[in-house]
Amino acid sequence: xxxxxxxxxxxxxxxxxxxxxxxxxxxxxxxxxxxxxxxxxxxxxxxxxxxxxxxxxxxxxxxxxxxxxxxxxxxxxxxxxxxxxxxxxxxxxxxxxxxxxxxxxxxxxxxxxxxxxxxxxxxxxxxxxxxxxxxxxxxxxxxxxxxxxxxxxxxxxxxxxxxxxxxxxxxxxxxxxxxxxxxxxxxxxxxxxxxxxxxxxxxxxxxxxxxxxxxxxxxxxxxxxxxxxxxxxxxxxxxxxxxxxxxxxxxxxxxxxxxxxxxxxxxxxxxxxxxxxxxxxxxxxxxxxxxxxxxxxxxxxxxxxxxxxxxxxxxxxxxxxxxxxxxxxxxxxxxxxxxxxxxxxxxxxxxxxxxxxxxxxxxxxxxxxxxxxxxxxxxxxxxxxxxxxxxxxxxxxxxxxxxxxxxxxxxxxxxxxxxxxxxxxxxxxxxxxxxxxxxxxxxxxxxxxxxxxxxxxxxxxxxxxxxxxxxxxxxxxxxxxxxxxxxxxxxxxxxxxxxxxxxxxxxxxxxxxxxxxxxxxxxxxxxxxxxxxxxxxxxxxxxxxxxxxxxxxxxxx
Amino acid sequence: xxxxxxxxxxxxxxxxxxxxxxxxxxxxxxxxxxxxxxxxxxxxxxxxxxxxxxxxxxxxxxxxxxxxxxxxxxxxxxxxxxxxxxxxxxxxxxxxxxxxxxxxxxxxxxxxxxxxxxxxxxxxxxxxxxxxxxxxxxxxxxxxxxxxxxxxxxxxxxxxxxxxxxxxxxxxxxxxxxxxxxxxxxxxxxxxxxxxxxxxxxxxxxxxxxxxxxxxxxxxxxxxxxxxxxxxxxxxxxxxxxxxxxxxxxxxxxxxxxxxxxxxxxxxxxxxxxxxxxxxxxxxxxxxxxxxxxxxxxxxxxxxxxxxxxxxxxxxxxxxxxxxxxxxxxxxxxxxxxxxxxxxxxx
Ligand code: HEM
Ligand SMILES: [Cu+2]
Numbered sequence: 001x002x003x004x005x006x007x008x009x010x011x012x013x014x015x016x017x018x019x020x021x022x023x024x025x026x027x028x029x030x031x032x033x034x035x036x037x038x039x040x041x042x043x044x045x046x047x048x049x050x051x052x053x054x055x056x057x058x059x060x061x062x063x064x065x066x067x068x069x070x071x072x073x074x075x076x077x078x079x080x081x082x083x084x085x086x087x088x089x090x091x092x093x094x095x096x097x098x099x100x101x102x103x104x105x106x107x108x109x110x111x112x113x114x115x116x117x118x119x120x121x122x123x124x125x126x127x128x129x130x131x132x133x134x135x136x137x138x139x140x141x142x143x144x145x146x147x148x149x150x151x152x153x154x155x156x157x158x159x160x161x162x163x164x165x166x167x168x169x170x171x172x173x174x175x176x177x178x179x180x181x182x183x184x185x186x187x188x189x190x191x192x193x194x195x196x197x198x199x200x201x202x203x204x205x206x207x208x209x210x211x212x213x214x215x216x217x218x219x220x221x222x223x224x225x226x227x228x229x230x231x232x233x234x235x236x237x238x239x240x241x242x243x244x245x246x247x248x249x250x251x252x253x254x255x256x257x258x259x260x261x262x263x264x265x266x267x268x269x270x271x272x273x274x275x276x277x278x279x280x281x282x283x284x285x286x287x288x289x290x291x292x293x294x295x296x297x298x299x300x301x302x303x304x305x306x307x308x309x310x311x312x313x314x315x316x317x318x319x320x321x322x323x324x325x326x327x328x329x330x331x332x333x334x335x336x337x338x339x340x341x342x343x344x345x346x347x348x349x350x351x352x353x354x355x356x357x358x359x360x361x362x363x364x365x366x367x368x369x370x371x372x373x374x375x376x377x378x379x380x381x382x383x384x385x386x387x388x389x390x391x392x393x394x395x396x397x398x399x400x401x402x403x404x405x406x407x408x409x410x411x412x413x414x415x416x417x418x419x420x421x422x423x424x425x426x427x428x429x430x431x432x433x434x435x436x437x438x439x440x441x442x443x444x445x446x447x448x449x450x451x452x453x454x455x456x457x458x459x460x461x462x463x464x465x466x467x468x469x470x471x472x473x474x475x476x477x478x479x480x481x482x483x484x485x486x487x488x489x490x491x492x493x494x495x496x497x498x499x500x501x502x503x504x505x506x507x508x509x510x511x512x513x514x515x516x517x518x519x520x521x522x523x524x525x526x527x528x529x530x531x532x533x534x535x536x537x538x539x540x541x542x543x544x545x546x547x548x549x550x551x552x553x554x555x556x557x
Numbered sequence: 558x559x560x561x562x563x564x565x566x567x568x569x570x571x572x573x574x575x576x577x578x579x580x581x582x583x584x585x586x587x588x589x590x591x592x593x594x595x596x597x598x599x600x601x602x603x604x605x606x607x608x609x610x611x612x613x614x615x616x617x618x619x620x621x622x623x624x625x626x627x628x629x630x631x632x633x634x635x636x637x638x639x640x641x642x643x644x645x646x647x648x649x650x651x652x653x654x655x656x657x658x659x660x661x662x663x664x665x666x667x668x669x670x671x672x673x674x675x676x677x678x679x680x681x682x683x684x685x686x687x688x689x690x691x692x693x694x695x696x697x698x699x700x701x702x703x704x705x706x707x708x709x710x711x712x713x714x715x716x717x718x719x720x721x722x723x724x725x726x727x728x729x730x731x732x733x734x735x736x737x738x739x740x741x742x743x744x745x746x747x748x749x750x751x752x753x754x755x756x757x758x759x760x761x762x763x764x765x766x767x768x769x770x771x772x773x774x775x776x777x778x779x780x781x782x783x784x785x786x787x788x789x790x791x792x793x794x795x796x797x798x799x800x801x802x803x804x805x806x807x808x809x810x811x812x813x814x815x816x817x818x819x820x821x822x823x824x825x826x827x828x829x830x831x832x833x834x835x836x837x838x839x840x841x842x843x844x845x846x847x848x849x850x851x852x853x854x855x856x857x858x859x860x861x862x863x864x865x866x867x868x869x870x871x872x873x874x875x876x877x878x879x880x881x882x883x884x885x886x887x888x889x890x891x892x893x894x895x896x897x898x899x900x901x902x903x904x
Contacts, residue, residue, distance in 0.1 A: 074757070079754050079755055079756075079757065080754050083751075083753075083754065150753070150754075152751050154751075156711075156750075156751070158710070158711050158712075158728060159712065159751070162710075162711075163710060163711055163753055164753065247728050247729025247730070248729070248840075248859070250841070253712065253729060287618070287626065288626035289626050289629070290628055292632075293630075293631035293632070293635075295631075296631065296636055317658070318723055318724055318725050319725040319727065320730065323658070323659065323663075326658065327655055330651055330654060330655060330658075334647035334650065334651045335644075335647075337647055338640060338643055338644050338647065341639065341640075341643040342636070342639060342640055342643075344607055345607075345636075345639040346636075348607060348610040348611055348614070349610070349635065351615065351618060352614050352618065352629070353623070353626060353627040353629060354623070355619075355623050355624055355625055356614070356615055356618050356620060356623075357619070358619075366611060366615075369607060369611055370607070370608065370611075373603060373604050374600070377596075377599070377600040377604070378600070380599075380600075380647060380650055381593075381600075383647075383651070383654070384650045384651065384653065384654025384657075385651075385655050385657065386588075386589060386592060386653075386654045386655070386656070386657020386658040386660065386661055387592050387593060388658075389589075389657075389661055389662075389722065389723050389724075390718070390721040390722075390723060392723070392749075393714055393716070393723070393749035393750060394716075394718075457579065457593070458577075458718065459579055459716065459719070459745065459747065461716065461747045461748070461749040461757075462749070463756060463757070465756070465757040467757065468760075470576065473576075542628065543628065
């Protein structure tokens with residue numbers, strides 16, 4: 001077998017290559033054909049546009065927060081306004097960006113193709129979930145436009161039910177509706193993965209991206225209803241005063257915390273697991289290697305999902321849960337950290353003996369590895385009972401979850417977008433700009449959030465609008481970092497937009513990757529496959545690919 | 558710390574000077590910091606390891622040097638290694654963290670008690686001697702201090718970073734935290750649970766004084782009425798003494814000596830009478846009927862503030878005989894001998 005069969009960027013000749021005449025993008029014309037589409041790929045694009053929109057809204061609020069924190073005085077805006085800023089930032093980023101990000105865009109686009117199917121199991125439900133997303137999103141925006149909401153994204157009672165005059169019910173309704181969108185997406189994925197795999201696509205030939213989305217789907221389906229119930233209770237408590245959370249009526253304020261975190265802890269795995277799937281695909285492709293310990297990585301996703309349901313009370317160590325239940329929850333938290341550690345080493349060892357190239361997605365994936373390791377390890381700080389007492393509710397928490405969610409998930413999302421951009425659009429993005437963006441994001445990220453760990457250990461509380469002057473230096477650093485980070489996020493928006501028109505034609509398999517999605521045309525046909533493929537090899541079988549490419553060369557020659 | 562005091566002192570001094578590290582002003586702080594440094598250490602080692610692997614492989618196996626990948630399935634031995642080592646480390650962290658947790662949240666029995674009420678947006682501290690302070694707290698060095706805290710409205714959280722302690726302050730229930738300050742000075746008190754508009758202004762200052770200075774402070778800032786005395790007045794003015802007179806004919810149980818005892822309830826269960834129980838039986842009396850009494854006590858929900866409840870509880874705590882009750886009675890029954898509350902078992 002010759003080494004040339006491993007050539008990576010195998011772009012067709014620019015002058016002769018064209019985008020395929022018929023593809024899912026131009027198959028039908030007009031706005032209505034998009035708004036009533038049942039095509040999972042078009043729905044993915046609709047989601048991509050929508051979550052990008054909300055990401056930049058959430059980002060604008062992040063900018064305002066950081067600008068206010070430049071000085072210790074409360075000088076830019078009043079406290080109420082500041083509280084609305086961080087509440088909106090949190091609500092939008094969590095529910096309208098992070099939760100749907102990878103599953104609704106990349107998952108929607110890729111899962112059927114990766115399985116060799118023509119669409120998801122329930123195309124109409126899939127479209128419905130996008131509409132629900134927007135209805136929920138509009139409620140959230142309405143809450144903002146009508147005067148805002150200042151509960152934080154956690155809607156803590158009795159603050160949210162008895163002490164705020166803002167649009168709590170509107171915002172909660174928004175989140176409630178978005179929840180159903182995520183339940184439907186999860187259901188659709190689960191059924192599709194169970195029922196619609198092409199002949200030969202066994203569970204253990206499935207790409208890890210499908211495994212991790214499968215695990216996340218279980219969480220969405222089982223966890224989200226609890227959030228929905230909790231929000232209904234909050235609304236009822238606020239509107240008619242049923243008193244389940246109200247101590248003066250015999251209710252229990254800690255009950256809210258239990259219910260809320262029963263969803264919201266698993267929710268962080270909803271956010272991170274799909275990202276982990278992206279990382280597996282990217283690292284494997286650019287090192288031309290099977291993912292090291294494929295089975296362990298697959299099962300660790302499922303393990304994380306299941307264990308994820310038993311650690312919620314680690315958000316409540318200082319709230320007066322009994323000392324003994326604190327012990328149990330701390331122990332379980334330590335156990336759930338292990339599968340994540342396993343994955344990091346599996347990814348690192350996938351590189352071993354590979355033939356590695358450093359395309360943009362790979363740079364983002366490396367960024368992910370570094371940031372997620374820090375995010376994960378600082379989670380162990382918080383799982384350690386006595387340490388959590390000092391660290392919780394400070395900027396240490398803010399830094400920790402930004403490392404996991406933003407450093408981890410967002411890096412993975414960007415890796416995935418760059419990786420599959422050629423497939424989705426048929427065009428390449430500009431290589432050097434995209435590398436610049438990856439590096440800028442990484443530097444900006446660390447500059448923004450590393451100082452926050454120190455701020456946290458010094459004791460600066462989160463959600464503070466003004467702070468004692470000794471915290472200023474670190475806050476200024478963080479704001480400077482946020483500026484760099486902001487540039488890092490703007491760049492892809494610009495050059496990816498540019499590439500839609502001017503990018504080089506990508507061809508079917510620019511990365512020489514093994515997934516089924518790379519064996520079809522870019523952008524794909526509406527029906528994905530003209531005839532159902534028969535799968536006879538493992539997910540990351542580069543020998544098979546080399547063999548196939550060699551055959552194609554001989555037929556042509 | 559025990560292991561290497563010199564090195565430790567040096568490290569802490571250096572970090573303090575660089576303002577990247579909070580002061581160590583309680584007996585717990587060094588223990589928390591020791592775990593912190595251990596965690597930092599394993600984080601740095603872990604990160605270095607991942608970094609070395611990724612960069613090492615990237616250099617060694619980059620395409621120019623290694624044009625053809627060699628496929629490997631995986632390795633059970635390697636996978637076992639990186640399952641067991643993190644697991645072992647995390648279990649060490651778990652045990653260490655748990656020990657620290659019990660140290661921070663289990664107050665010594667000789668701790669002096671101060672009450673703290675959190676409300677939007679202030680901290681109100683009440684010393685047993687009747688000293689009240691707002692967004693301030695005076696404590697002596699060298700004595701364990703326990704705070705019994707409650708919120709009057711929403712969740713708050715009481716945090717003193719330089720002491721490495723924090724505890725949620727919850728509406729409707731008492732929570733406690735304790736510390737022993739080591740170094741005179743002033744330190745921040747923060748509210749760390751988001752509690753509405755002026756959350757970030759809910760800041761206070763704890764002033765740590767030497768025992769002598771503390772005594773001086775107590776003398777100077779007393780209002781002349783202790784919490785128990787305030788409670789006594791409230792007891793009379795709310796009409797509690799009409800039923801809890803302590804006399805044989807009284808319609809309510811005698812409260813003298815009830816604090817700290819096990820009480821037999823009409824429902825058949827036994828309860829330990831502590832602050833939380835007393836507070837609750839003033840607010841929800843129908844849920845705790847003492848054996849032998851009729852459920853006639855009205856609820857005082859909404860009529861007494863948290864401060865008032867604290868005064869009442871302190872008063873009931875301090876009632877070791879009927880003497881005080883009788884003093885506040887204006888009727889002639891006061892010279893009848895009072896029976897003890899039925900069902901009271903001294904522990
Ligand atoms: C330039 C990037 C960002 C900056 C500078 C930034 C900054 C901040 C800051 C300072 C806070 C704390 C507010 C406070 O406690 O007072 C915060 C909270 C938060 N951020 Fe970000 N953020 C950024 C990006 C993101 C992204 C991309 C996400 C999600 C995808 C995100 C999710 C959140 C969430 C969920 C909260 C919690 C809000 C709350 O406390 O209720 N952030 N962010
Ligand atoms: Cu507060």
